[in-house]
Each structure stands twice: as structure tokens, then as C-alpha cells.
Amino acid sequence: MKSCLLTILFLHCAAFTFAQNTPKVYRAKNGSNISKNIPYQEQYQFDQFKPGKVYFRNGRIANALLNYNLFYGEIEFIGPQKDTLLLTDQNFMDSIAVGSEIFYFLPKQGHVQEIKNYGKIRLGEKLVLTVLDNERESAFNHYSATSAISNYKTFSNQNGYQWMKPTDKVVFKRKSDYFFIDKNQRFYIPTKAILLKLYRDNNKEIITYIKEENIDFSKQPDLMKILDFCSSL
Template identity: 40%
Template sequence: MKQLTFYLFLVLPLLGNAQNVSNEMKVKNGSDITKTLPYSERFRYSSFLDGKVFFRNGRVVDAKLNYSLAHGEIQFLDAKNDTLILNDKNFMDRIAIAADTFYYYQHHGHVRKVAGYSQVMLAEKQILGTNGTERYAAYNQYSSTTAISTYSSFVNGAGQPQELEGSNKILLKKRFVYFFLDKNRDIYLATKGNLLKVFPRHKKALNEYLKTNNVEFFDPKEIVQTLEFASSL
């Protein structure tokens, strides 16, 4: 690994997805998880797969790609089999790995398309989160300035890892965060308020739906059902 980037995001709740139920991982305070965690816990796919990087100017590049949970981004293998982070991400339109499509957003990293509708796409981001007791509401503050927890480890502007604060052992768990991508491909955290922003002409019907259905915006099945209803209006 040429460069360590250790992003542990704000604590998320235990989600309905089966992948969130397992794979609790203990790491030493301030450790380099790219060395201490097994490969299967650090990447989405079991190996680097053939993929394509589509640039906005029409250029297409083939590469061996995988999604790194530690970085929150797609990585590639170079000719020396070194694992590297992609450059020029802001010039890329999308990335295809197997049947999956990823989009890049500054401050969010790469998100994976889950479902597509006429006015919106649902995307997810798989991360490593601390296994704390904070409620999901805390993650509503997710933004470019609050994405990194005050008790997490990350690389600073000088490229130096910052040590974790608190206990000697940190318990990590795989988590998922969900986003709406609108027609212009602008990104919104999946919340009630942002749902109404994406479907501004159907606020009344959606508010009625949300009153009747207690939608949990961290449950992908409930989000999909809500988007299917919204798209039918």
C-alpha cells in the first residue's frame, strides 16, 4: 500500500442488511487497518476484478478494481501489483465492476448504485463504522465537515495518520449509508427532508405516505418501497 487513508465515519445503527450483523472487528488504537485487518474485511470483493473507468470525455480505461472499505473509494492494481487510489476522480463519469456501477462524490467517496427510477437513483456506501451506542439521528449530520468522528483515525493534510482517542481497542463493524442521486446526479443523504427535495411536486402525497408508513431511512427495503411509491405519482 502506497498511502494509508483510515476513515472511520460517524456511528451508524445496526442495519437490516445481513452483512451488518456479522464481521465485528477489534483493532488496536491508532493501528494501520490496511495491515491488521484481513483482506476480506477491507474490500467489498474477494479479489480485484476486471472493471472499466468511464471518463466524461468518452475515454474508457480497463483496470483491476476493488472497493476499499478503509478508504471508502475504489482502488486499482498497477503493473507491480501495488494497490493504489485512483487519480482524476472528478473527471470520471462512472466506474463499472462486474454488475455494479459506482459514482464518485467529493467528501463522500464512491457510492454504488442500488436501484434506478425516472427521477432518482438509490445509492449505498459501505463503510467501517465504530460499534457504539449512538442513535441513527446522529448520522443526519453527515457532511463534508462532520463525516469523520472526533474519536476516529484518519490521515491529515500532511499524509500522517492521526491516532484514535479513548480505549486501547476499537470495535468496528461494516455499515451501509444510503443516498438519493437526483436527475442531475446531485447527492443527498437518504432522509425524509431530502426525499421531499427530490420529489418537490409530490410533497402532499409523500407526507401522507410517511405519516402512514414509519419509514426507516437506514433500511434499504423500506427506502426502495418509498421510492417506488414516489415514482408512481
């Protein structure tokens, strides 16, 4: 009996952990305002707009209530009329602090959050709501998944989040992309070749470590592990 109860408890905990680690998936009908189909708080990285600072390259600092919009992939602020607005003059900004979190601007990509500063290199993460798949309407209003990329168009625009056909549904989930950021705020997609270029004086040790630890450059824990090692050399 005791063994049975322990088994049930283990399965319950495992199911809870799986649910906690499973990325949230959102569905929205094409032609509708997607922002109304996804809870407002879940359209942003933080549960509320936080006091923050925008640091400009000329030394000026602007204070504002800020949050990171997962649709646009950029920082928004609350304007004088209490509406949410995207920041302008991005190329004149050095960095943005939202609470204790630091963001940098990557042209044509949006804002990238600093995960950790390793001295020579920072690890950055860009979190967005991306298209997982779309669901084409079938008989009796049931929806089946299809991966035809040609079925959908971009939704990001200044007038809202719109899709193309009112008879289809679109599926979104949160997705993270990672970057190495050097001291000059140049961004690099993490690869073995880039890492060896950035730490050219320690290539032999790094190559050995990558092989021994089987480093996967697409996974955050592995990126943190290899950067911890590189910063210790």
C-alpha cells in the same frame, strides 16, 4: 418429543439467522498496522478485484481490475507493479463499473454504490469500516469498552492504517450511509423534506404514503419502498 425437536430446530435456525445478520466486528491494537489485523478479503467490499471500467466525462473509458476499499471508502485498482492504488482525477470521472455494480464519486466522501435506479432518482449506499468503540486496556490485560470519542484519531492515510496509542484497542464494524442521487449526480441525504422537494408534483400522495407505511429514512428497505412508490406516480 417431536415438539421438542421442532423447538430445537427453530432455535438453531434463529441463532444462525442472527449470526448471519449481525455486522462483523473487528478489533485492532493502536499503533499497529490495522490492515494486518483484519483479513485482507474483508478490507474490501468484493472478495476479489474484478474487471471494471472507469467512464470519464469526455467519453474516454479505462479498463482495470477494481475493488472497493472499506477503509478509504473509495475504489482501488491494481497497478502495473501489481500493487493496489487509489484512483486519481475523480472529478473528471462520470461513473465506475466494478463488475455489474455502478459507483459515483461524492467529493470529500468517496465512492457511493448505486443500489437501484428509479429513473428520476437513484438510491446510493456508501459502505465503510467505521469506529464502533474503542477498548481501553485495564488490569491483567483484559479490555473493557469505552465510548470516549476523544480517545481516538483518524486512521485513514496513504501510509497505512494507524492508531495513536499502543496500549488501546480499536473496534470497527461495517456501516452503511444512504443517498438520493439525481440525474445530475447531485447527492442528498434521504429525508422527508428532500423527497418532497425532488417529487414536488406529488407531495400530497407521498405524505400520505409515508404516514401510512411509517417510512424510516435511515433504513434501506423503507427507502426502496418509498422510491418504488414515487416512481410509480
